[in-house]
Amino acid sequence: MKDRMKKYSSWSLLLAGFLCILGLSLAAHPVPVRASSMADQYVWDTAGIMSGSEVAELEARAKEIADTYQCATYIVTVEDFQDYDLSGVYNAATSIYKTMGFGYGSGKDGEMLMLSMRDRDFAIIAYGDYGNACFTDYGKEKLDEVYLDNFRNNDWFGGFSDYLTQSEKYLRMASEGTFFDVDTDPEKIAADRMLIFVGVLAISAVISLIVCIILYRKMRLVENGNADYYAVEGSFRLNGRNERFLHRTTTRTKIERKQRSGGGGGTSVGSGGFSGHSGKF
Amino acid sequence: MATQVTNYQCPTCTGPLHFDSESGRLVCDYCGSSFTPEEIEKYYSKKDEKAAEAFQKEEAKADQEKPEEEPVPEDPVVLGDTGEQADPWDASDISSDWGAESEGMRAYSCPSCGAELLCDETTAATSCPYCGNPTIIPGQFAGTLKPDYIIPFKYDQKQAESTLKNFYRGKFLLPGAFTKESHIREIKGIYVPFWLFDGSAAGEATFRATRVRSYRRGDYEITETDHFQVYRSGSLDFEKLPADGATKMPDGHMDAIEPFNYQEMKPFSTAYLPGYLADKYDVTAKENIPRIERRVKKTALAKMEQTVNGFASCTYERDNLRIHQGKVSYALLPVWMLTTRWGGKNYLFAMNGQTGKIVGDLPVSMAKLVGLFFGLTAVLTTVLSFFMM
Structure with a gap:
């Protein structure tokens, strides 16, 4: 009951935050350029780990990326993913993505990086045909390498900034006809x-x-050094021969399975239309 | 000190004879007559018999007529014909003894010009430095010292020189200037004394061998290696295995110019020697036995190892091989020794005078070696990269 109450209040907080930012946005921009949905806000720092200017800078960059490449990149920070889904940080992320109506265009193409601060969990997911194609499994693993080092040092802005830069690189390649993958x-x-x-x-x-x-x-x-030439032909006589077994040595070598990233590439899309993975930072 | 030496002279004109490797005959340098070694041997044995007879007669006659000799007082050296007794030359510092240097030296009189020839004690055939006539010292090959066999030279000096030039060809690492600038300093055709060993090697040897089996079980590759001790016993006969009996000859060169074709080996005759140098042995057969044993053991062990089949690996462990010594023959085998000088360094080559096989260390151009390594690496890298990238 307590968990349910907590979950309800977290969702309210997320929506309240959205309305507040929307209000500010409307005040700043009396005539909105695009549809004013929750999907148009790309940075959701509900855990409050970044300053306002940092959020604004990331928001501006994420918006520019979405407008340029027609694929959204979201940043979400929460106190505890269990407030959104008890089954795990990955499911919590997909749940937020769906509930908030994230994604660009009718295909809801996009990518989202979510940090859960309580146990330092993270999840990165992609959605939509184009979103999953742009952010392959290999691409998302490479993204981990880009931001995890920053997050481990509590450099939140630096990590998210690197995430956007790397994501933009994938989207730029996709716009040029090549999806970032193990082969490309x-x-x-x-x-x-x-x-x-x-x-x-x-x-x-x-x-x-x-x-x-x-x-x-x-x-x-x-x-x-030898006397081969002077050996009398046919004179070699073998008088005795014996082979005695002494012992046996056995070595066992583990056969390494080919890792996914080293394989054919592509994106493993789950039944909900999401791809991605989660972990700790 | 002077000892009798022989100078084979032409029975027709008394000119000096030399052995012609191409025709296998003794040829006169003056009248061009040629004789087989057998003919010359026969001629000289008759001549020697007559000379010995005449010498004995003369000696007997002289003994009869010889007056009793009175001791003659030793006079000081007299200068000129002035009749005056000059001050004697101070010869006190001149040693009549050559000391250690005289050890191993012998003096002979050249039968052609009478000059005194100073040679190593092992020298058996040489040429007079004054008149150039080939000279044989038969005493070096008398009695037990007489070789059993000889293989006559088949390559002459010109062929030896051209073989050396051919030896330089196709040697990429040879410094460019070597072929042009190096000059043959010395070229000698030598009948080198060799001991030829007959015998057999018999005994046993053990080897360590492995048999390997690999299979897969689950996620593991299992490799089973069975280790065996392999025992072999056997024997191997060998015939006329050569080892040179001359300390002057480098063993490495002498072993490397093998093999000699024993089909062309002939019973020894000094008639094959004129025109070449020859030495008698100064390394005994017994002293050569360890060298022979090493070579025979290596071959016998290799033969035994060849019978170890069906194993993934085989390594020698130990052996108990004994060499049964058989007959030892003494032979003179033909070798050309060539010395060239380049860059202040001497290079020694040996050539088999029967087969023409030539061996020796050549200088290596380090610039070419390094250039070849890097050049070839660059070319191969480019070509392989083209196919692989």
């Missing part, structure tokens, strides 16, 4: 190429070394 990540491609180059260089150096050694040996006197 420019950094990974460059790193893979460098790895191949280093391997090729090493193989070439070994081959060259062998050639040099062969040519060097041709310059040196090769001593004749």
Whole structure:
């Protein structure tokens, strides 16, 4: 009962926050540019971990991204995800996304990063055909690398700023016809190429070394240490032979399964139309 | 001190004879007559018999006529014909003894010009530095010192020189200036004394071998390695395994110019020596036994190891091989020794005088070696990158 009450008040807080910001927005912009829905607000700092100016700066950037690429990027901070869904931070995030009507256009395409401050949980999700295509599983894992280091140091603005920058990069690539994925990540491609180059260089150096050694040996006197030529043909007699088993050694090597990120790429979309994952920061 | 030496002379014109490697005959430098070694041997044995007979007669006659000798007082050295007795030369510092240097030296008289030849005590054939005539010292090959076999030279000096030039060809790492600037300082055709060993190696050896089986169980790759001790016993006969008996000859070079074709080996005759140098051995057969044993053991063990089949790996553990020594023969085998000088350093090459196989260390251009390494690496990297990236 207590949980239900708490959950109800959290949703009220989120809506009240929305109405308050909407009121301020209307006052600042008497004639709204786009439809005035909750989906048009991209930064929801209900946990109050950032300053007003930081929120405003992130909001402006997120809005610009959504307007430019027709895909929304949301930032949500809550005190405790259990206020929204008890089953987990990921489900809480999807629940908020749906309830708040997030997403761009009729397809509700978008991405959302949510932090739950109580136990330092996070969830990143994507929705919509275009949203899921732009933010692949590999792309979202790479996003983790971008912001988690900031969040671990309680650098909330820095982390969200990096999140927007990286998300914009994915959306820009998508607008140019390439979805950011394991096969299209420019950094990974460059790193893979460098790895191949280093391997090729090493193989070439070994081959060259062998050639040099062969040519060097041709310059040196090769001593004749055996007597093969003088062995009487057919004179070798094998008088005794025996093979005695001594012991057995066994080694076990775990077969490494191919990780998802190293596989074919793409996005694993759940039954609710969401893709994403959650974790701790 | 002077000892009798032989100078094979042409029976027709008495000119000096030398062995011609191409024709296998002794050829006169003056009249061009040629003789087989057998003909010359026969001719000289008859001549020696007659000379010995005449010498004995002369000696007997001289003994009869010889007056009793009176001791002659030692006079000081007299200068000119003035009749005056000059002050004697102070010869007190001149040593009649060559000391340690004279050890291992022998003096002989050249039968052609009478000059005194100073040679190593092992020298058996040489040429007179004054008249150039080939000279044989038969005493070096007398009695038990007589070689059993000889393989005559098949390559002459010109062929040896051209073989060395060919040896330089195709050697990418050879400094460019070496071929042009290096000059043959010395070229010697030498009959090198070799001991030829017959015998067998018998005994046992053990090896460590493994057999590997891999299979998959669940998420694990299981590799089972069975370790075995493999025992083999057997024997191997060997025949005429050569080891040089001359300390002057580098063992590495002598082993590397093998093999010699024993089909062309002939019973020894000094008639094959004129025109070449020859040494008698100064390393005994017994002293060479450890060297022979090493080579035979290596071959016998390799033969045994070849019978260890069906294993993933096989490594030698230990052996108890014994060498049964058989007959040892003594042979002179033909070798060209060539010395070149370049960059203040001498380079020694040995060539098998029968087969033409040449061996020796050549200088290496470090610039070419480093350039080749980096150049080849760059080319291979470019080509492989093209296919892989």
